[in-house]
Amino acid sequence: MKTVKISLNSIDKVKSFVNDITRFDYDFDLVSGRYVIDAKSIMGIFSLDLSKPIDLNIHAEDNVDEVMNVIKPYIAE
Numbered sequence: 001m002k003t004v005k006i007s008l009n010s011i012d013k014v015k016s017f018v019n020d021i022t023r024f025d026y027d028f029d030l031v032s033g034r035y036v037i038d039a040k041s042i043m044g045i046f047s048l049d050l051s052k053p054i055d056l057n058i059h060a061e062d063n064v065d066e067v068m069n070v071i072k073p074y075i076a077e
Contacts, residue, residue, distance in 0.1 A: 002058045004056050006030075006076055009050055014046065030054050031057060
């Protein structure tokens with residue numbers, strides 16, 4: 001499992017993020033405080049506080065580099 005901080009501070013970013021990660025068969029979780037949300041759920045993402053970066057847990061053993069390339073635009077600096 002790999003964890004990265006991402007920023008989803010607009011509706012368009014959330015929609016494109018979900019579209020990008022649904023191409024993978026891996027599980028993705030967003031962790032904000034004590035809440036853990038399925039990252040492929042648009043409704044779940046909108047229940048989080050999107051004003052600050054959120055932890056994304058990527059449950060992949062292989063091809064993590066491919067996932068990282070796809071989510072690069074969303075990674076918080």
